[in-house]
Amino acid sequence: MDSNDCIITEIFKEVLFSEEEKQNILNHFETVQVKKGEFILNEGEQVNHQYFVLNGCLRTYFTDKQGKEYTLQFAIKDWWVSDFTAFFSASKAIMTIECIQEATLYKISKQSTEDLYKDIPQLETFFRIKMEKAFASFQKRILGNLALPAKERYITFINTYPNIEKSVKNYHIASYLGIATESLSRIRKDIATD
Amino acid sequence: MDSNDCIITEIFKEVLFSEEEKQNILNHFETVQVKKGEFILNEGEQVNHQYFVLNGCLRTYFTDKQGKEYTLQFAIKDWWVSDFTAFFSASKAIMTIECIQEATLYKISKQSTEDLYKDIPQLETFFRIKMEKAFASFQKRILGNLALPAKERYITFINTYPNIEKSVKNYHIASYLGIATESLSRIRKDIATD
DNA sequence: CGCGACGTTGATTTGCCTCAACGATTGTGG
DNA sequence: CCACAATCGTTGAGGCAAATCAACGTCGCG
Secondary structure, three states, rough: OOOHHHHHHHOOOOOOOOOOHHHHHHHEEEEEEOOOOOOEEOOOOOOEEEEEEEEEEEEEEEEEEOOOEEEEEEEOOOOOOHHHHHHHHOOOOOOEEEEEEEEEEEEEHHHHHHHHHOOOOHHHHHHHHHHHHHHHHHHHHHHHHHHOOHHHHHHHHHOHHHHHHHOOHHHHHHHHOOOOHHHHHHHHHHOOOO | HHHHHHHHHHOOOOOOHHHHHHHHHHHHOEEEEEOOEEEOOOOOEEEEEEEEEEEEEEEEEEEEHHHHEEEEEEEEOOOEOHHHHHHHOEEEEOOOEEEEEEEEEEEOOOOHHHHHHHHHHHHHHHHHHHHOOOOOOOHHHHHHHHHHHHHHHHHHHHHOOOOHHOOOOOHHHHHHHHHOOHHHHHHHHHHOOO
């Protein structure tokens, strides 16, 4: 029961549950281990799960017709990851999720998520608030993309996600910022010579 | 009671309530009438309310240091509007909300929203799902801004929001797309001569 | 009617992309 | 553990999409 408590507190740090509730929650989660270079979701697949990242790093990206990749987000410790647009509407993925640093994940299905909402209303509140924060961060990103030039977007990125910066390749960051790897290289050089 | 039913069904179309619940909900809402050119929120103000748009049109925009405006979103009939980032965290607005076409709004405070979540769990579900959809549309916008050139973004916009297009000035659309008004003008010309 | 707001057009500039080549670093098999 | 290949990052040259600056139509409204 000790290690179970551990999982629960990892995922739902702020929430308190009864023993019965804990057991109920645990029955819906499954641990997954993924290696660098593996994919937990491919474009076109049905999206039935969301994942909580215990450790490691993943990236969610979109691939356009020319094969260019655009990173929507990185996920490290304590983040949830999925193609949420598809997950919420129980439809097919338009995104790919790649493991870029060996990771341990807790996996839960959409059905389980909804069952838990019914059984434990606090969980619906928990996920609602998570959503609100994710929404806010997306809003910030949209404004940043509209209002800031590439250099400032890069600076904002490394300030906002100092932990992620260490785990990912520069070309991943470039694809997150929406610029070419060469441009990022020049920006870095430019910043270095201040 | 008839007109009250009307308000409730306007806002929460999909949800069914008891008479008691309806009365409870109504006690928390207030009708607001705003004229073109008026503001329902200014940058720096405490954000305590969100608004449901019954009719008319508003725009939420961010202003940078140089005074340039970036439209985050338009709101027409059936949309909710606020500086949600600030609303969720009960903090100060970084956005301005301007009425660009005379509008009727239903207004509710953050406190009231949370009280209603406790009294009527269906409402928390309702708002959670709203959030999920808003999150999905923001995700789409981020990817569009990263992956598409200005012309394609404009075409996507007028296809996605044909109703909004009629209500707003071209320079509002330009500020939504993140381009100069002159560029939008040239894109429109370009599209016209196909 | 005339003024101000809005939209268009032209000329020029600029930030970033693309293409190409070349260092640096990492990983792997002998 | 080294050698070599593959991957990743950097640099340079040239091009393009969109910004900026400036001027000029056009429309709606007091």
